[in-house]
Amino acid sequence: MMDFANIPTDKKLYLFEVDDVLFPKKDYLLQIYYLFSQFVEFTEGRPIATEMVNFMKETYMESAEENLYNLTAKKFNFKNDYKENFERLMVNGHLPLKLFLFNETKLLFASILEKGGQIGILTKGNPALQLNKVKHIDWQGFDRNVKIYFIDELNFRNIDPFTYIASENQVQKSDLFFIEDNIAKL
Helix, strand or coil: CCCCCCCCCCCCEEEECCECCCECHHHHHHHHHHHHHHHHHHHHCCCCHHHHHHHHHHHHHHHCCCCHHHHHHHHHCCCCCCHHHHHHHHHHCCCCCCEECCHHHHHHHHHHHHCCCEEEEEECCCHHHHHHHHHCEECCCCCCCCEEEEHHHHHHCCCCHHHHHHHHCCCCHHHEEEEECCEEEC
16 A cells, blocks of 8 residues: 655646555465466366465565466476466466555546646566456556556667657656556656
8 A cells, every 4th residue: 555645736648657656566476376276276186275375465465476386386296397378377367356446546637637737657577467456456446547658668769668658648757657566657
């Protein structure tokens, strides 16, 4: 959850990161872990989904995402290598539940729009994965004019994200404000 108390109100375009700014990243990951455990249970014909999703959740909460697949495969002695399936599901999985915006984020969106500002998404990471997350957000109408920009995609093309976004939206770079990882900048 973010603290938006110190965000300036005079900017024209506010850019938000996705994970842990719009919604809790764990809400996405836990649903993917659930889908993956169901897939493995069905494929292997063993009733392990509940235990597996609980293991994945606990492991994620204790030590984050690194090596989660390998630890899970080892603990549950997979008959096959499902790493590609896990990665594909992570990027393209259709979530059973919507992702809900933090209440503070919704209030900030309303305040920005009320003052004539614009809202955008500027996100780092695999563009397909980040877009999948954005597609599953319950926007409650805030998505009407939101543009999405991918840092990795712009950097790959040797384009400075902030210069590009300012130009595309016909504002000065100083009119942008980027909110990420509980840190607001620019």
